[in-house]
Amino acid sequence: MAEQSLKIDHARYVLTLDPRRRIIQDGAILVENGRISRVGKAAELQDARADRVIDGRHLVIVPGFFNGHMHISYAHPVRGVFPDEQASPLVHVFNLQSAMTEEEEYHTTLLGLVELVRNGTVCFLDPGSTKFPDACLQAYEDSGIRVILGECVTDQAAPWALPRYPAPEAVARTASFLAKWHGRLDGRIRAWAMPFSPETCSAELLQALKRLVDERRSGLTLHHNSGVKARQDSVARHGYSPTAYLESIGVVGPNVLLAHCLGLDEAEVDSIARTRTAVAMCPVTAAKSGRGVPEHGRMPELLARGVKIALGCDSPNNSNHLDIVRAMNMAAIQYKDARQDLRQVPAEAALEMATRHGAEALGLGDELGSIESGKKADLVCFDTLRPEWQALWNPVNNLVYSADGRSVHTVVIDGRVVVDAYRQTFVDEPRLYARVQEIGERLQVRTGIRFPRSRWPMS
Ligand SMILES: [Zn+2]
Numbered sequence: 001m002a003e004q005s006l007k008i009d010h011a012r013y014v015l016t017l018d019p020r021r022r023i024i025q026d027g028a029i030l031v032e033n034g035r036i037s038r039v040g041k042a043a044e045l046q047d048a049r050a051d052r053v054i055d056g057r058h059l060v061i062v063p064g065f066f067n068g069h070m071h072i073s074y075a076h077p078v079r080g081v082f083p084d085e086q087a088s089p090l091v092h093v094f095n096l097q098s099a100m101t102e103e104e105e106y107h108t109t110l111l112g113l114v115e116l117v118r119n120g121t122v123c124f125l126d127p128g129s130t131k132f133p134d135a136c137l138q139a140y141e142d143s144g145i146r147v148i149l150g151e152c153v154t155d156q157a158a159p160w161a162l163p164r165y166p167a168p169e170a171v172a173r174t175a176s177f178l179a180k181w182h183g184r185l186d187g188r189i190r191a192w193a194m195p196f197s198p199e200t201c202s203a204e205l206l207q208a209l210k211r212l213v214d215e216r217r218s219g220l221t222l223h224h225n226s227g228v229k230a231r232q233d234s235v236a237r238h239g240y241s242p243t244a245y246l247e248s249i250g251v252v253g254p255n256v257l258l259a260h261c262l263g264l265d266e267a268e269v270d271s272i273a274r275t276r277t278a279v280a281m282c283p284v285t286a287a288k289s290g291r292g293v294p295e296h297g298r299m300p301e302l303l304a305r306g307v308k309i310a311l312g313c314d315s316p317n318n319s320n321h322l323d324i325v326r327a328m329n330m331a332a333i334q335y336k337d338a339r340q341d342l343r344q345v346p347a348e349a350a351l352e353m354a355t356r357h358g359a360e361a362l363g364l365g366d367e368l369g370s371i372e373s374g375k376k377a378d379l380v381c382f383d384t385l386r387p388e389w390q391a392l393w394n395p396v397n398n399l400v401y402s403a404d405g406r407s408v409h410t411v412v413i414d415g416r417v418v419v420d421a422y423r424q425t426f427v428d429e430p431r432l433y434a435r436v437q438e439i440g441e442r443l444q445v446r447t448g449i450r451f452p453r454s455r456w457p458m459s
Contacts, residue, residue, distance in 0.1 A: 004052055004415075005050040006030075006050050006051065007028065007029070007030050007052070008029045008053075008059070008061060008381065009056055010055065010057045011027040011061045011381075012060055012384060012392070013025055013027065013395040014028075014029060014060075015062045015351070015395060016039060017352065017371065018371065023396075027042060027061070028044070028045035029061065029377075030050060031415045032050075033415065034376060034414045034415035035373075035376055035415065036372065036374065039372065054381070054410065058383060058384050058385045059383065060384055060395045061371065061380070062351070062371075063380070064378030064412075065119075066122070066362055067116065067123070067124035067125065068312045069259045069260070069281075069314055070124040070125060070322065073108060074100055074108070074129065075096075075108075075315040077108050077439040077440030078444065079317060082317055092447075092449045093160070093317065097129060097161075098131075099443060100443070102131075104443070105136065106132070106136055107439060108439060109130065109139050110143075110432055111432055113140070114424060114432070115323075117411055118405065118408060119323040120405055122145065122368075123148070123362065123378070124147060124148070125221060125362060126150075127150070127221055128153075130149060133181065140189065146188040146190075147189055147190070148192055149181055149192070150192040152196055153165060153195055153205070154195065154197075156199070156200050156202060157200075158199070167202055167204050170201075170205055171212060174194075177191055188413075192218050192219040193213050193221075194220070195209055195222050196222065198234075198245060207249055210250060210253075210256070217255075219255045220251070220257070221257040221280070222258065224243070224246070225263055226242045226243060226268055230242050231265075243258075243268035244268065244271060252272070254277070254363070257277075257310070257362065258272070258278070259312065260280070260282060261281060262291050262293075262296040263296040264301075269302060269305060272305075272307055273306065278361035279308070280309070280310045281311060282311070282319060283299075283330040284318075284330045285312075285313070293338050297334070299331065300339070308357050309353050311328065311358060313327055328347075328350035328354050329350070329401060331350045332345050332346065347397055347401060348396055376414060378413050379410075380410075381408075381411070382399065382409060383408075383409035383422075389403060389407060408422075
């Protein structure tokens, strides 16, 4: 894939996210065999030759972004159909998702991938939404992106159309999924166990899946919320808070990623920190769906305890976009407002979650997440020749507070340029857009899930 060497020369800033968090002005990066071989001042790398040299004078280079909770599949063709007050219409969501055909999922996945890579995401975790990974493999390969995949399983009744199997079958399916998918595409595909949630899975199933991923050196993710109602239900059912329950059955640890995590109490924060369990938070989803971040958000407490948090975008009908820069922005501003305290979630912490800490939360921190020699070459170059990047004194502030993914100029994954001066080359975008619009029309007709197109008269 990455037979060529690549040099980014005279970058205006390189935000390394290395252990010292160095920011290099007039920096250079040399990429060889898919890895970063050198990074430093342009003058120090003057002797470095490469097959291709990118002029970085107007670029800010950051490590590639991680999206730790991103349902790809059903939502793109019906993006924005739900009225605001139906912020989380899960019944419709799962009905739409289960109605998708293989061919439809391939195209909607392609659209998701285009949006992800063009906004600088180099790796995303799909929490078990994809029904036809075989059909989507070509799209993953063509886009060059890294993906953490799994099959959604449950073994308990749920109010939504979720895939449900007896526990032994759910475990067997997951085991064969891991065997089939883990490590494909030169390691860019990882396969994890993906039980939907503690409410829809028995303790036996969750424990068996945890044993499986421990053996296979893989990971496990599930939806995890606490808060008043979830805590009452959990105490009634298990005698524990939601997080204490997971700890009591051993479904915690560095290879467990809990998604959302709203409404944790102090003891739950302590449990997550003590067991070094990872967390994925979707700040835009939380705000847009009125989840009460001031009351229920614990990102500052988790950060203070050193918990590895990845940011997520959830889906095109939750946050409604797949732009981690906007998720960083929301993470950095929503807690300042919620706590009326400007020290909460600094811009630097938001950038760490999107890069270095996000990679660690997804179990990829040894190889990815920062710009250091020896790491895999996943880079995002932002174009500063745009109004929102001017004037430029503190590149972290410009990135988190002023920019969004639209200034992503060039993206490198595994040493391969997958977005080149704003262009990706793996799909014909206008044709794809028309196709996905058609799929959305067909899906709505087939499922009968229709909402008024607008509050305003549309003719
Ligand atoms: Zn989810």
